[in-house]
Amino acid sequence: MIYIHIPFCKQKCSYCNFHFSTSLALKDDMLKAIHQEIDLRHLELENKRIETLYFGGGTPSLLKVDEINRIIDHCAQYYDLSNTLEITLEANPDDLTSSFLRPLSKSPINRLSIGTQSFYDTDLRLMNRAHTSGEAEDSIKRAQDFGFENISIDLIYGASEMDIWKNNLNKAIKLGIPHISSYALTVEPKTALANWIEKKKVMAPNEETQNEEFFYMSDFLHQNGFQHYEISNFAKPGFLSRHNSAYWQGKAYLGLGPSAHSYNGKAIRSWNIANNPLYIKSLAEGKRNFEEEILSEKDQINELIMIGLRTLKGVNYQYILQTFSEELLIELQSLINEKLQNGFLIQEGDFLKIPQKHWFLSDGIASDLFLL
Ligand code: SF4
Numbered sequence: 316m317i318y319i320h321i322p323f324c325k326q327k328c329s330y331c332n333f334h335f336s337t338s339l340a341l342k343d344d345m346l347k348a349i350h351q352e353i354d355l356r357h358l359e360l361e362n363k364r365i366e367t368l369y370f371g372g373g374t375p376s377l378l379k380v381d382e383i384n385r386i387i388d389h390c391a392q393y394y395d396l397s398n399t400l401e402i403t404l405e406a407n408p409d410d411l412t413s414s415f416l417r418p419l420s421k422s423p424i425n426r427l428s429i430g431t432q433s434f435y436d437t438d439l440r441l442m443n444r445a446h447t448s449g450e451a452e453d454s455i456k457r458a459q460d461f462g463f464e465n466i467s468i469d470l471i472y473g474a475s476e477m478d479i480w481k482n483n484l485n486k487a488i489k490l491g492i493p494h495i496s497s498y499a500l501t502v503e504p505k506t507a508l509a510n511w512i513e514k515k516k517v518m519a520p521n522e523e524t525q526n527e528e529f530f531y532m533s534d535f536l537h538q539n540g541f542q543h544y545e546i547s548n549f550a551k552p553g554f555l556s557r558h559n560s561a562y563w564q565g566k567a568y569l570g571l572g573p574s575a576h577s578y579n580g581k582a583i584r585s586w587n588i589a590n591n592p593l594y595i596k597s598l599a600e601g602k603r604n605f606e607e608e609i610l611s612e613k614d615q616i617n618e619l620i621m622i623g624l625r626t627l628k629g630v631n632y633q634y635i636l637q638t639f640s641e642e643l644l645i646e647l648q649s650l651i652n653e654k655l656q657n658g659f660l661i662q663e664g665d666f667l668k669i670p671q672k673h674w675f676l677s678d679g680i681a682s683d684l685f686l687l
Pocket of ligand 1: 323324325326327328331332333335372373374407430
């Protein structure tokens, strides 16, 4: 898997703490640096047959289609993309114009992940999104008209009351969207939203409403033919995200671009510097500016549990039993037994999973199992 981070956005959404810049002044230098990083790190991934490629950000739809194609072509010099089943572009609704979609529909991009967030202007203003409700809907219809079938939209719940949330979900169904990623509106430190709440300009998201909206969404989408395959992700059959699924299975991935994370599939995780000028400078000098951590056995177990318990399938406990040292497993087994007895975990074959009614508590359940 290859992930490419494009660190530019038109404006700063009120809730966002991702790495990006709202100035495009360094865009050409950034693209050059990403190409340099492709050359510099092409030996890192052992498996040269790439199953998925993912342009995330930031806002990758701020690139021209030619610029996207050149990155894909450059990857193809080192990797076998002939069987790459999924090439995703994250796109914002206001970028999905006909003049962008026309060449994009002829490019290797075969999946769009659209940052819709809501079909309501009140929500979109609260989130300081760059698009309107009209653009949210039109962009999806336009992408479909240009032949994109594999479309995911992001929707944020907990931003407004239940009626609006229900209408948002209805709209997604009417538009024939096959994949939805949905996250609660969260208040990250140092964001505009945190500031507005502190100054009492807007209300903080209500946890109870978020809880109700989450369970409503889960039931509603299930009734409409979606599989709730990860806490935040829903898909019609055949439309599960291959990229994210591989990530949740602990497969190796290469992350290119500032702030992008990489994982060797064993015990080494690294992340590029989250600073555009410094990222560009180091690549121009033929070096990668990054940090790295070696995961201990405990870290690896904790991570498998944390990621696996967010999925419908659960965590492969048999794999953990076969892979890690006995002394750690004795401690883990007693923590697991307690959760099994309390009904917060169930065992299905080799897998341990959280019953769906407790998914909203999954982070807490997983952290109770962490080996310290
Ligand atoms: S478009 Fe995405 S990455 Fe950019 S500010 Fe908004 S939420 Fe953050």
